[in-house]
Amino acid sequence: MQTSRSTRFTVAFCAMFVLSFHPSNRSVMGFEPNYDESKIPEYTLPDPLVTQSGSPVTTAEQWNTVRRPELLALFEKHVYGVSPPPCPIRRKHVSSKTVFDGLATRTEIDVLFGSADDATSMRMMVYVPKQRAGAVPAFLGLNFQGNHGVDDDPEIELNPGWFRVGRDGTTDGNKANEKSRGATASRWPLQMILKRGYAVATIYYGDIDPDFDDGFNNGIHGTLGDQVAHVAPESRWGSIAAWAYGLSRGLDCLEAETDLGIDAAKVAVLGHSRLGKTALWAGATDPRFAMVISNNSGCGGAALSRRAIGETVGRINEAFPHWFCDQFTEYNENEDACPVDQHELIALAAPRPIYVASATEDQWADPKGEFLAAAAADPVYRLLGTDGMGGDAPPAKMPAAEQPINSGVVGYHLRTGKHAVTDYDWQQYLDFADRHMKDGR
Template sequence: MRRIGRNIRWSTTAILALACATPAAAQLDGNSDEAQVAPYQLPDPLIAADGHRVATPQDWRKRRAELIALFEANIYGVAPQPRRQRYIVEEQGSALGGLAVRRQITILLDGHRTGPQMRVLLYLPAAARGRVPIFLGPNFHGNQAIHPDPAIHITPGWVTPAPGIRKGSATLHSRGIDASEWPVEAILKAGYGVATYFTGDLYPDGDGKVAESIHPFFGTSPSDPQRWGAIATWAWGLSRALDYLATAPGVDAQRVIVFGHSRYGKAALWAGARDPRFAMVIANNSGEGGAALYRRNFGETIRVMNSYWFAPRFKTFAEREAELPVDAHMLIALAAPRPVYIASATEDWWADPKGEFLAAKAADPVYRLLGAGGLDAKTMPPPDHPIHSRIGYHLRTGPHALTTSDWTHFIAFADRWLKPSILPRQGEDEFPNCCAHPRY
């Protein structure tokens, strides 16, 4: 058995039948033999474009801007600046049996009800005294899918096939279908809030959906080789949700954690790289295009990934990954000096767990340069032995999934690094002039 897409498991017979039936079978390709991994050399994140070695935090600030531009030009595309937004907030002071305060926020992305919108669901622990840190991540099937709470609005957008989804539309039966991936009550009891938005509000997660995305509203040119792809769009949406959270009562805007699973793990890493307001970045089973190294020919490859996820130029690097000017370790390093956590699974060879670990390890020199510590492991740890250093990592036993076990490690990691005494307060900078760049 192996996993295709997000939550569908296929038998070997089914895979062979699919391979004979459809061009989509190309997505089943990929080397799964460690002995077949060819030698490769990673570009040094601490060598600037002019050949000079990055030796100080001030040097890293310049290098960081170079890397952001390279990732935009060659992989994710260039996202537009946000417009003036307006928020419509619906709040219930006692939700989930008194455990939570629930807010449902409509973000008017141009300030008008007739323009593009995204919908954010936020739960805060009702027992909190003061502002709380938040886990913020995108969801796959609409806000109503993360919890059976009957008051959650059902998404009106197009939704990928799943239980309770009928002809692309969510029904009442889709409530809570992804609740196992979102242990809301456990997160709230740990003292954190939970926020999410449905990616389909901005770019429906399917090929040929660009016309239904927000791209036409922003005047995106289809011929632009640096056109922002779906991953950049979803990452942009995470920053727009953060715009709201920065204004929200009860939210500690200095302690918002961006996270994502699978393709949304890719988006979380890019959002965390691009937007330094996120206090922590967590990517679960993100694979290539996320935490896994492009130059390591194992599992997912550029050739088989969905084209709509990325800028058009990205696909030109298929079969010539060594010519990419960047790699995944540089993406992880762009979170520095903030805590970053990479999570893999033993059965998820498609996402290349070893490649994810090696990328985290190769980001270590940047963290060390900034005096932030790094990844405290010389070799890949055994399954279910998490590393909670500044660059964190775990290899969970099991398949490509987002589980209660993963969340246990995420919360423990956040507990270690996001205590008020550890993070700089607003107006302070732990590494002056290191990470500033224009608002995303």
């Protein structure tokens, strides 16, 4: 039985005041997470190389023309929802400034979804190293607390939009305040990235779709929602799909802004937590992204849903009913009935490089399930002519902390620590990008 949007909005609005960004080991709304491997339900993963009709996929052509489109449609129908076709964008330059003692240029651009002057817009903040021989590769990702949270420069405007109530007094109600400046700078080590020869582009995810369930009337759902009116209501795009759609429009902007000095054919999409789920879906739906990075993305991201450890499909749909399409609620505590699982989401990025990262104290996101999903995607990568996770076969055991698997085009590491993005994570991503987005690749 499908839950109505009005009922879901009431539940989500009430839950909004009791949920933090990552509740981890706490019981939320009566939910008690399982962390005992012996209590994982028996499950069989769907084979990414067998079609829905039972036919084996044995060639790259079969994957590209039959199985990949089939899997993409299944994820649209059952998990993330169907998005509108790409809309035209308009661009308005806001500012440009040399920053970090001459290390880089920071440019701010408003990207409008459509041609109307009052179209919904998002502000993209772009850092490009000044010392470069030509166009450089880049990382594109959404941020949680506004562009002003990435960099504490007072010249960056406080985003005037809606924010989830922040920790440590970084919001006044649902509005950002001065304490939020630089609040997430540790997740964006800009100077480290720039000194390695990469550009960085970021957008506040709430510009695209504010992170609460209002029945899909705000953000780009309100702007473009009529374009999916022909889709069954239960399979229309949720917020993760909307955020991914915004990332693709951000890439449109980077392609158009040729004077920035970014090689738009070498843009890695990345994200953390719910935005890691978003990066994976963006990478699956938009093959222009040259590399995909998932940091602690968990349930609905890189972790296998069928393991039902930590956050489950039922719990995530109850707490955040707007993230996925309504059809996904059919798999609440019923994960084995879903025709897809997250290893197939990872496989949809093939043969492009992809990196999945976990943390030892982030059991809520099921690190083992994230590793197993990456390993289970390996056969697709090998079918398409790559070395997958490296070696002759994917590793049989999950690696120890700080022992990254990074020799192939599917990377993985487990980091000591909590649900976060750290310098260690970025060092692995930069090393991985050096191998796959530089030296003529």
